[in-house]
Amino acid sequence: MNAADTIRPRLSTLEAAWVIARRDFLAVLLSRAFLFFLLGPLFPVIVGGLAGMIGGEVQRDAVSVEVGLAMNAQDNAAMLAAAGRLAPQLGGALPALRAVPEAATEPAFDARAFLEARRGNYAAIVTGTPAQPELIGTEGQLARWQGPVGLIAEQALKTEPSVFPQVVSEVVTTSAAAERSSRIQTAQIAQMVLFLLTMLLAGMVLSNLVEEKANKIIEILAAAIPMDAVFMGKLFAMLGVSFVGIAVWGLAGFGLWSIGSTAITGSTGFDIASLPAPAVGWPLFLVLGVVYFAMAYLLLGALFLTIGAMANTVREVQTLSMPVTMMQLMVFFLAAYTIKQPGSGLELAAVVFPLSSPFAMLARAAMEESLWVHAAALAWQALAVLVLIKGGSRLFRKRVMKSGNAGRAPRARRWGIRMTAREPAE
Incomplete structure (x- = not known):
């Protein structure tokens, strides 16, 4: 044997x-391919980070939260003042109001035709008066801004600014x-x-x-x-x-x-x-x-x-x-x-x-x-x-x-x- x-x-x-x-x-750890394996995830992370940054910038530019005002100059001023008084209380719940310049320069301004023609970059347009405001926009935008616009219009009708009570706050570390x-x-x-x-x-x-x-x-x-x-x-x-x-x-x-x-x-x-x-x-x-x-x-x-x-x-x-x-x-x-x-x-x-x-x-x-x-x-x-x-x-x-x-x-x-x-x- x-x-x-x-x-x-x-x-x-x-x-x-x-x-x-x-x-x-040891065979894998000491191989040259392992170095490329370690570097591999960096590329999708870098690409994903750049894509996220670019996408965020594009999204911020593309998605508008501005609501146009197509009332007369006096009513526009009243609405803007009312929104300014409510902003400290409601913050981001209110839209950013901006007067539509075309409404003052065009004699027969039609807000519906203006939006359907894709002019401007407004989420919706408010016409009429503070007593009878009319909100024009897509279904989603109407559901989003109808309440805040009504609240602003109600404040615009008041001759004297509302006095909001001071809310006393107390912070707790946590809750259930x-x-x-x-x-x-x-x-x-x-x-x-x-x-x-x-x-x-x-x-x-x-x-x-x-x-x-x-x-x-x-x-x-x-x-x-x-x-x-x-x-x-x-x-x-x-x-x-x-x-x-x-x-x-x-x-x-x-x-x-x-x-x-x-x-x-x-x-x-x-x-x-x-x-x-x-x-x-x-x-x-x-x-x-x-x-x-x-x-x-x-x-x-x-x-x-x-x-x-x-x-x-x-x-x-x-x-x-x-x-x-x-x-x-x-x-x-x-x-x-x-x-x-x-x-x-x-x-x-x-x-x-x-x-x-x-x-x-x-x-x-x-x-x-x-x-x-x-x-x-x-x-x-x-x-x-x-x-x-x-x-x-x-x-x-x-x-x-x-x-x-x-x-x-x-x-x-x-x-x-x-x-x-x-x-x-x-």
Whole structure:
């Protein structure tokens, strides 16, 4: 019996998974493509920021809240004076009134024809008199400004300005309604960030096995160690790479935020206490956010890894992954929809379904103070990850490798592989 035929004690599944995870993690982290991967999200962020700024400017210029006055000069002056008296009390609830110059220069001025001819940039035009004002505009603008215009006209009819009582105000730090609203806002933002990071980073595992299948590397790995360990190692390696990417993006974003805050407001640093606080508090909420991201990544990554293992080309990967991507989008919509329905059957379904459970439970952390439900949910999600890894590896072994456990040792001898705890084959 030669040395090649001597099969030494195998690595355990966890030890083999660690070998694969270390190998893949270093291979991805030290590659030049990883640098471009880190720079990739900057471009859509920059483009989105520029588009938002330009779109905001265009929207502000295009949407007018001016209401034209087409009365006689005396009535126009009375309406403008009344609007000025009401402005301190009502503020933005009032339209910006402006006299229409064409009404004074054109003998037979027709406000309806003026608006239909798309002249000027008025939301609506007020004609008639303060005693009988007539508001002309589209249906939406009439519903919006009919009440404020009537209030201004009523003030314009008074010979003496109204004296408004002084309202004594007292500020409270919070209220039940304000707290619930802030927690809902925190839950929505957290779910959105979790979804975007998961979808952005989970795609890395899609093509992870395609190249190794083409180079027959997967044959060597499958012959030497259990496929469960291969899948688990690759999945956790990509999770580690994702955490490195998030750390880099987070530090870069924090730096840019600090520089921008210093340049604009003169303040330095970032005060997390100024954000709407979640129910469990910020420290524990951030910890749960990291853990639920890991679970969401592992759950979706296990599906993507199985798809990548079954595909032979990158085109097949893209085709097979589309249904899973659409399903994950629907799962996110389900979890987001149930934020305002805690305890309902739909919300419980989102908590129980593994793929939506991290999103629903992160929202619960923002809305409710109880902690035991998170321990139960994390245990359930971890079990689902193990089931998906086991099912994916078994499906790969039967459909792609065309073998079971029995054929692993003969193939190992054929390739001349010796797997021991001291001599891992990487």
